[in-house]
Amino acid sequence: MQTDHTPHNINVDAAEIDKFSQLAHKWWDKDSEFKPLHDINPLRLGYINRFAHIEGKTVLDVGCGGGILTEAMARGGATATGIDMAKKSLQIAQLHALEGGISNVAYRLISVEALAEAEPASFDVVTCMEMMEHVPDPASIVRACARLAKPGGWVFFSTLNRKPKAYLHAILGAEYLLQMLPRGTHDYQKFITPAELARMCRQAGLELVDSKGLSYNPLSKQYRLIDSLDVNYMIACRVAG
Numbered sequence: 001m002q003t004d005h006t007p008h009n010i011n012v013d014a015a016e017i018d019k020f021s022q023l024a025h026k027w028w029d030k031d032s033e034f035k036p037l038h039d040i041n042p043l044r045l046g047y048i049n050r051f052a053h054i055e056g057k058t059v060l061d062v063g064c065g066g067g068i069l070t071e072a073m074a075r076g077g078a079t080a081t082g083i084d085m086a087k088k089s090l091q092i093a094q095l096h097a098l099e100g101g102i103s104n105v106a107y108r109l110i111s112v113e114a115l116a117e118a119e120p121a122s123f124d125v126v127t128c129m130e131m132m133e134h135v136p137d138p139a140s141i142v143r144a145c146a147r148l149a150k151p152g153g154w155v156f157f158s159t160l161n162r163k164p165k166a167y168l169h170a171i172l173g174a175e176y177l178l179q180m181l182p183r184g185t186h187d188y189q190k191f192i193t194p195a196e197l198a199r200m201c202r203q204a205g206l207e208l209v210d211s212k213g214l215s216y217n218p219l220s221k222q223y224r225l226i227d228s229l230d231v232n233y234m235i236a237c238r239v240a241g
């Protein structure tokens with residue numbers, strides 16, 4: 001794994017990185033705290049592919065954790081790079097790729113802001129999933145992601161909406177009632193409304209092309225894409241060509 005030493009580590013919440021580092025050994029346990037990410041992975045991969053057709057493309061996965069999406073994109077034929085600020089997660093990601101014989105994926109310990117400064121406009125596709133609600137300054141992440149994509153490239157974000165319904169579903173439901181996630185996984189104040197995210201994208205020079213919500217049915221234990229952005233949602237953006 002490549003480690004880049006950089007002063008660009010201001011936009012990092014150390015407690016968040018610590019939280020994910022402590023769970024790092026569970027990234028690939030599909031019955032663990034990371035089960036929801038495994039369950040939504042085919043949906044988000046399908047969504048990304050619908051717009052960006054990743055086969056043969058260079059993709060960057062920002063806040064990649066153990067590489068659940070990064071590795072799926074590499075398996076889908078992309079040359080994938082995953083970055084995160086939790087070293088343990090990156091080590092797990094790299095080990096998992098090695099064990100699976102996947103060579104078209106690389107992991108780097110570097111902030112997205114530092115990578116954007118060093119290698120602007122170098123990826124066809126940039127993804128940043130379920131990460132922005134864990135950082136102090138999400139707009140800085142959006143700007144860096146936009147800078148890293150090539151002209152005409154695609155940028156995808158997913159996060160949680162700061163709406164009471166999201167508090168009910170993502171915190172009371174998932175953390176307390178269903179115990180799908182550890183308590184304290186999410187901080188409601190850090191959730192981002194679609195309007196706020198759209199503004200951040202606009203200010204970063206991204207054109208918002210599409211948005212979809214994700215809905216979980218606790219009875220069937222299935223996720224599906226929906227039009228409502230009330231709880232979890234994803235957006236697809238394009239850099240001017």
Ligand SMILES: C[S@@+](CC[C@H](N)C(=O)[O-])C[C@H]1O[C@@H](n2cnc3c(N)ncnc32)[C@H](O)[C@@H]1O
Nearest residue numbers: 011012020063064065068084085086129130131
């Ligand atoms: C909920 S996990 C999502 C992992 C992955 N994106 C996925 O959806 O499968 C959030 C990830 O964001 C990472 N993270 C938090 N703050 C970060 C930062 N400032 N820079 C890079 N990664 C960060 C955490 O270490 C963790 O791996």
